Amino acid sequence: MYIKEFERYLQYERRYSKHTLIAYLHEISLFLVFLENEHLPFEEVGHRDMRHYFAMMTEANKSATTVNRSISALRTYYKFLQREDIVKDNPIQVKALKMPKKLPVVVEKDKLMLLLDHLEENVHDFESRRNKLVMELLFGTGIRLAELLQIQDRDIDYYNKNILIFGKRSKERLVPINGTLIKELQLYLHAKSLYIENNKSSFLIVTKEGKPAYEKLIYRIVHKCLSMVSSQQKRSPHILRHTFATALLDNGADLNAIKELLGHAGLAATQVYTHNSAERLKSIYKQAHPKA
Structure with missing residues (x-):
């Protein structure tokens, strides 16, 4: 599903860090497994399918951080696919989950x-x-x-x-x-x-x-x-x-x-x-x- 092209896009055009690159590709791979299990063609993914996917993550007790990383990764992925004229619409219309505020840890x-x-x-x-x-x-x-x-x-x-x-x-x-x-x-x-x-x-x-x-x-x-x-x-x-x-x-x-x-x-x-x-x-x- 144009994974190699997406990886090059993140690395050379968006200049994402190595950690972000690995995290995004991991989230994309999990999503593709979901599509395969649901027998859902890649080109037919819609808003409801996306909501269903993120709801499944929440039901599986995935943290807000993990869900938001998946949302961000897939939103970026579909923007890339739109740019390449592979898909017409970006099916992700989901707001990120609210994150609990954590104070930065410092050394005295x-x-x-x-x-x-x-x-x-x-x-x-x-x-x-x-x-x-x-x-x-x-x-x-x-x-x-x-x-x-x-x-x-x-x-x-x-x-x-x-x-x-x-x-x-x-x-x-x-x-x-x-x-x-x-x-x-x-x-x-x-x-x-x-x-x-x-x-x-x-x-x-x-x-x-x-x-x-x-x-x-x-x-x-x-x-x-x-x-x-x-x-x-x-x-x-x-x-x-x-x-x-x-x-x-x-x-x-x-x-x-x-x-x-x-x-x-x-x-x-x-x-x-x-x-x-x-x-x-x-x-x-x-x-x-x-x-x-």
Whole structure:
């Protein structure tokens, strides 16, 4: 059912992340199995069939997240099929399910600062210097994991103190870096030039063999480092992005400015951090006010 063509469309035209690509293709495959079981020709799928499919998912106790991902995947799939003149109408006229609001998980700022100091004190080779830079970059800029992996040496502008970031769907943005982070970058690049002979990789973060870093490596680095100061279950690179945004908001940064720094398409995605700050203020109030 034009799956290969759809995959290329998502990968090269829409520039979806690897995780989104895998998730969407999985949802499409499940839907095609449903059509086969229902003996329903692909070209004859209508609105009622779609409602029946999503109702079945709900009855099977699928989470709102899973159902909404399926809706999004199939809506994108049918838009692609319409564009290719394979189908006339998009049969998906279903609204996404309401999602329970989850507050972003963050690391306490004091603990994170102690961690960064500890990492600096224990830099003794290229890998420890690289790991320190990974933590500094993720916390100091709020960039996504995929964006970190795409940074090349030439993307760093030391004079204007910023990094060119390639975000979702090939959107570019400039993220400022402070003097501390510039120093970290210079120390790392010096260590990389000494440790890795004939380094031909243009990517900033590399393995000890000089190859471009990969997702699992960054996950391991962040998880290991955060384990030193936190017992919370979530210790992923995205936690540092949440911590970055919350820290800016706590210190009075404008919400629109945070939106631009994070590369969010809309303000709604950024507003979730206001809940974290509100909860933090309540906690401080309860501890400090005599009549709390």
